[in-house]
Amino acid sequence: MKALFIGGTGTISTAISSALVRQGWELYLLNRGNNNDRVPEGAKVIKTDINDEAGVAALIKDLSFDVVADFIAFVPSQVERDIRLFSGKTKQYIFISSASAYQKPLSDYRITESTPLANPYWEYSRNKIACEELLISEYRKTGFPVTIVRPSHTYDDRSIPLGVHGDNGSWQVAKRMLENKPVIIHGDGTSLWTLTHNSDFAKGFTGLMGNIHAVGEAVNITSDESLTWNQIYEIIASALGVKLNAVHISSYYLAECSSYDFTGSLIGDKANTVIFDNSKLKRLVPGFNATVRFDQGIRALLDNVLSHPELQKDDPEFDRWCDNVIENYKNSIKKL
Structure with a gap:
């Protein structure tokens, strides 16, 4: 063939x-x-x-x-x-x-x-x-x-799958976790997602x-495994050996206060609960079954990224954006 x-x-x-x-x-x-x-x-x-x-x-x-x-x-x-x-x-x-x-x-x-x-x-x-x-x-x-x-x-073994990250990839979010800096999770983190x-x-x-x-x-x-975004971020933090410091911010807020395309990637995609029915695939490909659980896949992914510095692409612009958004969001809550 x-x-x-x-x-x-x-x-x-x-x-x-x-x-x-x-x-x-x-x-x-x-x-x-x-x-x-x-x-x-x-x-x-x-x-x-x-x-x-x-x-x-x-x-x-x-x-x-x-x-x-x-x-x-x-x-x-x-x-x-x-x-x-x-x-x-x-x-x-x-x-x-x-x-x-x-x-x-x-x-x-x-x-x-x-x-x-x-x-x-x-x-x-x-x-x-x-x-x-x-x-x-x-x-x-x-x-x-x-x-x-x-x-x-x-996802593969080179880039961490996340909901909110900058244009230079997702490493900066993992770096924030390792530095115990607050990490943004869109919405309340309870919508279901499939990786x-x-x-x-x-x-x-x-x-x-x-x-x-x-x-x-x-x-x-797709896989048949569904996880909340809170679970996804917790699994990533656990695999990094750190405690997650999460800040939940509305997807609409993120889309409005950002030059990043969060309207498309969040409102039009990741902010929605999605559970896939793979029955058709299993009829066409008898025996198909996704076998890599996310907690297993993410450990192998992070082992690879942490051992290859070239995959650790810093994104200082996104890092500053996170700090500013989190500070402004917390200040707005204090004024209520």
Whole structure:
């Protein structure tokens, strides 16, 4: 079996790439070659920019694939390009959408693939919805063999999954914990959230690859474990060996007083309770089961981050922002 991944070295795709090579797939990764240290031994790299459509077309002219998956398509124009490039050259095209595309606010906290798609708070999610609509239309008109995958919050061993962090990643929040500084948790911390380790995501994804029953379908791939944000932050602090010093601040307050896109990432996503029904995935991939509990995954993640200084990216601007927001919030409470 032969697959082409556009990207293939990101948080989600690295675990899938490694799994496929172990399973004996002939794997091509089409990317700019910026993360060669994450390319599994045995994969073949086509070094180019996917946005150079004519150049890509020339490079793959004599190639065809059982599966093409695009991990870096975010807007309809990129999907339109993929349709032009891969029509007639693949038996299955997998588009990585997002569970943030589901309606906000939710009419039912239990999310299935039939939950409506509508997110007025986040342009990222609306663009994913538009990509899905374009692909399904193409499937209906021409038979373009699309499978849509909707991941939720998937993490690996390099970046700590959190609700509130700056543009330079999440290390600064862990650093605040280690320094016993107050850490912001959005809302009251009791909404439920789902975190999925990328090795578990890879099990579901590889099971959909080459699966004729998945063509024309949209499928959630998440863990069945649900945790409150309070539990998530407590687990992280415990794994760091420190006591959590939490300050709960309204998601709407954070969105209003910040240049960070908390309207999209919180109001349009993480501030909502989400519990996913993975029944469809389990029908399509018999035996699928997410096995990495968050407390296990976070310990391995933190061991890796703490032993690799290059993953500890300081964010002094976000640190100052946290201090200012917390101080202003506490002062406003005192005035009541």
